[in-house]
Amino acid sequence: MRNILLRLSYDGSAYRGWQSQPTVPTVCDTVKAALAKICCHDITLYGCGRTDAGVHAAVYAANFRCRSNIPATRLPNAVNAMLPPDIVVDYAQEIAADFNVISNCIGKRYTYRILNTPFRNPMLHNRAMWYKHNLGIDVMRRAAAYLVGAHDFKALCGAGGTTKTTVREVREIVIAQRGAIVDISVTANGFLYNMMRNIVGTLLYVNEGKIAADALPQLLESRDRTLTGPTVPPEGLYMSGVWYNDINWSVTL
Numbered sequence: 572m573r574n575i576l577l578r579l580s581y582d583g584s585a586y587r588g589w590q591s592q593p594t595v596p597t598v599c600d601t602v603k604a605a606l607a608k609i610c611c612h613d614i615t616l617y618g619c620g621r622t623d624a625g626v627h628a629a630v631y632a633a634n635f636r637c638r639s640n641i642p643a644t645r646l647p648n649a650v651n652a653m654l655p656p657d658i659v660v661d662y663a664q665e666i667a668a669d670f671n672v673i674s675n676c677i678g679k680r681y682t683y684r685i686l687n688t689p690f691r692n693p694m695l696h697n698r699a700m701w702y703k704h705n706l707g708i709d710v711m712r713r714a715a716a717y718l719v720g721a722h723d724f725k726a727l728c729g730a731g732g733t734t735k736t737t738v739r740e741v742r743e744i745v746i747a748q749r750g751a752i753v754d755i756s757v758t759a760n761g762f763l764y765n766m767m768r769n770i771v772g773t774l775l776y777v778n779e780g781k782i783a784a785d786a787l788p789q790l791l792e793s794r795d796r797t798l799t800g801p802t803v804p805p806e807g808l809y810m811s812g813v814w815y816n817d818i819n820w821s822v823t824l
Contacts, residue, residue, distance in 0.1 A: 578662035605653035610639040619672040625805035680812030700807035714784035715744040725794035729765025773800030
């Protein structure tokens with residue numbers, strides 16, 4: 572069996588996330604069905620992260636095993652012909668038999684996009700979170716600096732998440748403003764359930780004066796989710812980077 576690595580991107584608006592579910596459309600099931608037609612047998616498809624309903628991926632990694640002899644270089648065009656227009660595969664390669672996009676991943680980046688205007692923009696519906704209040708970028712950056720490093724992020728983990736440890740290493744947080752668009756990008760060795768959306772919600776609470784910027788270390792130490800900010804909506808969230816040894820896939824939105 573060949574092991575094939577795919578790079579893809581998708582608009583998650585029409586899907587209930589990546590992970591397979593029996594009664595609702597998901598990105599995984601949609602891609603898996605297309606691959607099964609091409610390879611002429613059932614496929615088990617592994618994704619690099621369990622993106623939630625409505626979350627997008629500017630770049631995403633998946634791998635599967637197949638018996639088909641179709642060259643990897645031909646797979647993107649073949650599978651795209653079977654996919655809806657909101658999912659695109661743009662690269663494929665045959666990779667070592669023991670490679671897995673989850674266990675071999677050494678880093679990910681998520682970007683959360685905020686539209687900071689007095690009124691909504693219908694052109695960005697399902698593409699950004701609309702936030703009409705003034706944004707204090709400097710105070711948000713000061714607060715974000717406390718999250719960089721290895722910490723227990725239990726206070727920023729959504730209910731229902733299952734993991735052996737809630738310790739993660741955040742390597743970088745960048746808050747970039749371009750006109751009315753503010754992007755918050757977090758790079759880490761891994762993310763807890765809803766961790767990225769809860770980070771953004773907490774930084775917005777800092778902006779609103781509901782949480783002091785220098786209180787974040789104490790909030791992390793508390794491990795109490797009720798003390799941090801809200802979970803922001805999914806439509807502003809994009810996976811924007813994934814890293815493996817010798818593989819660096821990242822994009823700027």
